[in-house]
Structure formats: structure tokens, C-alpha cells
Amino acid sequence: MACHCQCDSSSQHDERYQKLNQVIANYRGKPGALIPVLHQAQQIFGYLPKDVQIMIADGLNLPLSEVYGVLTFYSLFTTKPRGKYTIGVCMGTACYVKGAAQILQELQKQLDVEVGGTTRDGLFSLTVTRCLGACGLAPVLTIGDDVYGRLTVEKIEGILDNYRPGEEH
Numbered sequence: 653m654a655c656h657c658q659c660d661s662s663s664q665h666d667e668r669y670q671k672l673n674q675v676i677a678n679y680r681g682k683p684g685a686l687i688p689v690l691h692q693a694q695q696i697f698g699y700l701p702k703d704v705q706i707m708i709a710d711g712l713n714l715p716l717s718e719v720y721g722v723l724t725f726y727s728l729f730t731t732k733p734r735g736k737y738t739i740g741v742c743m744g745t746a747c748y749v750k751g752a753a754q755i756l757q758e759l760q761k762q763l764d765v766e767v768g769g770t771t772r773d774g775l776f777s778l779t780v781t782r783c784l785g786a787c788g789l790a791p792v793l794t795i796g797d798d799v800y801g802r803l804t805v806e807k808i809e810g811i812l813d814n815y816r817p818g819e820e821h
């Protein structure tokens with residue numbers, strides 16, 4: 653099971669750094685290496701903290717400013733750890749037409765985060781997704797592996813409560 657802690661000391665983390673070293677070695681010297689390496693690093697760590705950025709810059713022989721510039725340019729990269737639960741609001745056409753923007757707005761308001769952000773308690777990260785293939789249920793959102801459809805703004809609070817401490821899911 654993936655580790656969600658943010659310590660830097662366990663052997664599990666060492667294994668991650670070893671994996672990253674391997675990825676960097678595979679791409680070293682190849683043109684256009686930075687984006688695939690960042691992508692794989694994010695898969696390994698879940699996000700791209702400073703020490704990972706430095707390793708990539710050193711490993712690919714690039715200035716750290718270039719690494720940072722690229723990862724902040726693309727919204728799929730994140731420099732912050734993800735929350736315990738990732739919320740994905742579908743912004744595909746069917747969901748959009750059925751009011752996904754209002755659902756997203758309500759989530760931003762209730763969680764007090766922007767898209768790509770994580771709540772202060774570390775419980776939720778808010779993201780948007782492409783079509784989830786459940787257009788008949790539009791508008792749709794996912795929380796972890798759970799799918800919620802036919803959403804209304806009024807349903808949001810109750811859905812979030814399922815994941816809050818004391819409301820075991």
C-alpha cells in the first residue's frame with residue numbers, strides 16, 4: 653500500500669529515491685527528458701517536493717529554475733502533497749452542460765481551496781478531470797474510487813461529510 657506520510661526517513665522513501673535515480677538514468681542525455689521524468693517522479697512520490705526537483709535538475713544537468721518553471725507551467729504537476737482523499741470534478745462536456753462549474757465552485761467554497769489545492773487539514777485535494785465515462789449520471793465527481801452522480805449543489809456537504817473524521821466511510 654502506498655505511504656501517505658510526509659517523513660523522509662523510512663526505507664520506503666529510500667526505495668522511492670532509488671527508483672527516481674533509475675528514471676533519471678534512463679532519460680539522461682535524451683532530448684525532451686524533463687517532462688517524462690517529472691511525470692514519473694510524481695507517480696513515485698505523489699507530488700514534487702524541493703529535494704526531488706533538485707535531484708532531477710542535478711541528474712539531467714539542468715538549472716533548478718528550468719525544472720521549477722516547467723512544473724509550475726503544467727497544471728498536472730503539483731509541488732504539494734495530496735490530501736487523504738482526491739476529489740475529481742468531471743469537466744467533460746456532458747457534466748459541464750449539467751452544471752459542473754457550479755459544483756466546482758461550491759466545493760471551492762466549502763473546502764476553501766482552489767483547484768489543485770489541498771485543504772488545511774490535509775483531508776481533501778481538489779482536482780478536475782476529463783470525461784469519466786459516466787455521462788448519463790452528469791454532473792459527476794469522484795472521491796478516491798467512489799463515484800457520485802446527478803449532483804446538485806445541495807448534495808455536496810453531505811457527500812463531504814462521509815469522509816470527515818467521526819463519519820467513518
Ligand code: FES
Pocket residue numbers: 742743744745746747748782783784785786787788790791792
Ligand atoms: S462528461 Fe462527465 S462523465 Fe462524461
